Amino acid sequence: MDSVEGKAQRIPLRQRPEWSDVTPVPQDDGPNPVVPIAYKEDFVETMDYFRAAYLADERSPRALRLTAEAIDMNAGNYTSPAVSLFHSLRVGVERLSGSAREEMDSVEGKAQRIPLRQRPEWSDVTPVPQDDGPNPVVPIAYKEDFVETMDYFRAAYLADERSPRALRLTAEAIDMNAGNYTVWHFRRLILEALDVELHGELDFIENIARSNPKNYQIWHHRRWVAEKLGPDATSKELEFTKKILSLDAKNYHAWSHRQWVLRALGGWKDELDYCQELLEEDILNNSAWNQRYFVVTMSPLLGGLEAMRESEVRFTVEAILAHPENESPWRYLRGLYKGDTQSWVNDPQVSSVCLRVLKSKNNFVFALSMLLDLLCHGLQPSQEFNEVVDDLETSGPDQPDSDLAKTVCSVLERVDPMRVNYWKWRKSRLPHST
């Protein structure tokens, strides 16, 4: 699992004869990118060659190998066998980049780990082995260090020993498996019992999070600590989530944590600007759109959805016109009228953005889909709508449906074949009198 494309001794692409004929294409980040990512050199080089191959549409064996390398490097890519319940819940054995590993190893002195049984500090404790029974299923061939650490952990846990050495032991156990919620839970009990100053705990979490950004336990623990620290923690938490999101702008846990911080501790002032930055960087980032919705509806500083609607509609319409194939602003636009369907149906800005996209005859599936919803909610279509939709309905030459909603469904069935059953169903459920 760790040997994909021999990453260990990666040879730079520019030194491989096979790629000598290709000029890499650098990323056009502009002179002052927002939230620039400090890419590793290997990553930059791979992506530059990938862009070259992609733009040339080179469908060759070497290009295939290159995509494998590129995917292998992508920040959202974990090669772990590890998950719990859903995909995004993966606990990663994400390969650590060199520098991160060095830092990790210096934490808790992992590099030259001294066995617990040789540490005088633990000499009074008898380790408790795992009660796996004689013939366990899914037995894991643990490494010796792992077994020993967990055996001592069990001893401390069963004795309910809330001591400094037990606290250090939980750190070692977490470092070996950050998904063990029992260890995290016991750690919290100890932190409370010893009344430990918790700012240091934030650094501990940050170190662990670097290699496990998608692990539930870390984020739950982080929330617990931040809650104890109160409003003092606000800016640090916002910074921390920002850092995680700069590596993966769609990390579900990071967004949940950020929302919790805003709600529980505050810090709303710059949040809309932050959403704006992320969307300028990647207008397809649906998590940023979702956060924008959260801010617009929840921020105590903005006056709520209705007060914000006009400016938000303007922003969203612009985003749609720039990328009508982008689903996010379409759903966002609909969301801006949540609970007030009548305004949505009657707002000329809504029908006009549909019309403009339909007239372009390009990437119009979401425009048609919204038009259909509008019609189902009572929109009286203008003649222009009838004309532009008839124009798109190329299949039936001479008998255009008198019912616009029906025609819309027919066009969708044809241009959006992945959802053909859905559009047929929608057609079968149209109100009888439109």
Added chain:
Amino acid sequence: MESSAATTTPTVTQRDQWMVEYQVFQKYELFASLPRNAKSAMLELQRDNHMEYLTKGLKRLEPSFSVLDANRPWLCYWILHSIALLDEFVESELEDNAIEFLSRCQDPNGGYGGGPGQMPHLATTYAAVNSLITVGGEQSLSSINREKLYMFLRRMKQASGAFRMHDAGEIDVRACYTTISVASVLNMLDDELVQNVGDYILSCQTYEGGIAGEPGAEAHGGYTFCGLATMILINEVNRLDLAGLLDWVAFRQGKECGFQGRTNKLVDSCYSFWQGGAFALLQRLHSILDEQLAHRHSRGNCSNDSPQIGVASDICDGEKGGEGTSSQVDKTCHFMLRGLDASRPGNINCIGYNFIKQPAEEEPLFHSWALQQYILLCSQDLKGGLRDKPGKSRDYYHTCYSLSGLSVCQHSRSHDEDSPPLPSALMGPYSNLLERIHPLFNVILERYYEAHEFFAKS
């Protein structure tokens, strides 16, 4: 208006998407270029290799699995359920070992932990219970300490109606689903557990139409399945905006033919079940969907503004908790979920049973053929096991949920549970046929019936 994406810098989303598209389409192009016999070989489910991979995991896991040391009941479930989907057998000794091992994960005060001696956790409790149902038989089913388990579920209940994953653990939609699923299948769902769960799930349905893990978060396939299944099991599904949910989930199937988990994210085989399973549920909710649409039309208004008809608390004033229904099951398992007629008394624990007996809409509303293509050509590792997407390694989680999704596809057009699907519903040879699942619980349907009957008596 149209800016050519090739001339401007692609965003991270576009870059990642294009890389995946490139790999997926390469697979499809290769497939299209093959002669007929090679094509059918490529579409074949590699049963022997999958079995080898699965059985190996039951017997030994590499040290890298230490990061899953707190998820061992999950490993049991992913593997045992995959084997059951393939309708293959596990040596009876291994089954005994599984029962024995899971008993060691069972906490003396109820619930199952991630391994022996770990705290009980709702997710691993769900995985352990589903594993034991999958193994089936008296010894397996009676190894669950129901009374203690019920106490554990109650301890996790919060005033808001939601549940914590474990003592002082996180609260989210998964916790609601795993609790309600386990309680329902063990015939111990009651007012106390159900109270306000619906309010919590409802607060997680987002403006996009899907359901998020927590209020305010982004709509997500896994949570959408969990939230929808929970609402069905507590008989409050009519409170969700189902038309909005259906529209959102319909758009999650992309040109790669598989499902993505969220808007503008990458295709991933595990959503074959989370999203595909939501379709299997929606296929049996048409009367409620129609009701919501009629309401929308008559008001010239939208279901966002939430019609609210029928609530669970009206219904389940009959039996409660573990004091079960004995052989009344068949008599009481009648009306719930028939349209909106929620006013008649009935046993809330029978909803899972009645649900699967509901007539389903004939055609699923997703593209079953396309999804099968993605699973077989893109997520199958010919050496055994299934993966998220091309370029990733196989793992037990994606094996389980890809196969579960494949089963949903294959059975999505059979109206009658007793008649096997037509060969035309299956992509690839008929030997690809998998066992049918109960989509609310994701266990093999027959094993569900066995468990339902068993626990109705206890």
